[in-house]
Amino acid sequence: MKIGITTRNMESWSSTQLREALTKRGVPHVCFTFPKLVAWLGKKPYFKVNDVNLMEELDALVIRPIGRGSLEELVFRMDMLYRLERKGFLVINPTEAIEHCVDKYDILALLEDNDIPVPRTVATESVTEALKAFTELGGDVVVKPLFGSRGIGATRLVDSEIASTVFKALTFHHSVIYIQEFVPHGYSDIRAFVIDNQVIAAMRRISESWKTNFSQGAKPTPLELPPDLEELAVKTAKVIGCKIAGVDILEGPKGPVIVDVNSQPGWKGLQMVTKVNVADEMVNFILSELKR
Ligand SMILES: Nc1ncnc2c1ncn2[C@@H]1O[C@H](COP(=O)(O)OP(=O)(O)O)[C@@H](O)[C@H]1O
Ligand SMILES: [Mg+2]
16 A cells, blocks of 8 residues: 655645655655646546556555646646546545635535525725725725635735725735625634544634734644534535645624635644544555555
């Protein structure tokens, strides 16, 4: 048995943890970045990585951060993963779940269609409509890159003139305008880590500003997730199709809302405040999937 891990940074903390957990269990593995993948048509093997026949020599591919890329790179990467799955190869997370999670509109739309509470959000290519929505959402919104992560590029807008300038700049660069009502969360939120329909660990992230990403400097604190939020996080991961998910929950004045689902979550912050070894749990899950 041999496991492949694709990641953006092979030396990253989470990738290293995962590799160490695999080594501990005696599972051979290889780690590589997406650009190392070569896809063949009209000749086998269909997929090579460093001259290794991927489908013959590996048993599963674990997708760690696929990284920011152009739309062309992203679609090509998804297409390769879809083909691997069509050929019966195990990809974790499932490609469809990864694809949903790339797009913040798509995540929340799927959740809303399954009766999961999400913040009021507007996505549009029209500056005029975005400005109308800005007012309707109370003149206090967060604008986010549709394909963003780690809180990068998200901005809070409370002034219509600045909002107008930002929206015009976004459409000038052919970005979709994605705005969301600001949920007053008191500078803290919840991250639930779900594996195989179970929350294996959770934390409260406490920040000094409205962005509560660990990578933006928020402090992780231990959290025993109440059963209702546990149920909500599990349902969220299930609806998106994530076997492994980082679910972000904001506690707003009208109750909890799901703001983000990560199909390739890191767990450096979480590991600081939980006794559960997250990498071990991931490896247990991968091995159990291979046995199925
Ligand atoms: N509508 C919102 N109201 C208040 N805070 C928000 C809102 N949306 C996002 N945030 C904050 O910004 C952080 C990043 O946003 P998120 O949607 O999780 O995108 P990503 O983590 O992919 O960049 C969240 O963890 C949260 O702290
Ligand atoms: Mg997030």
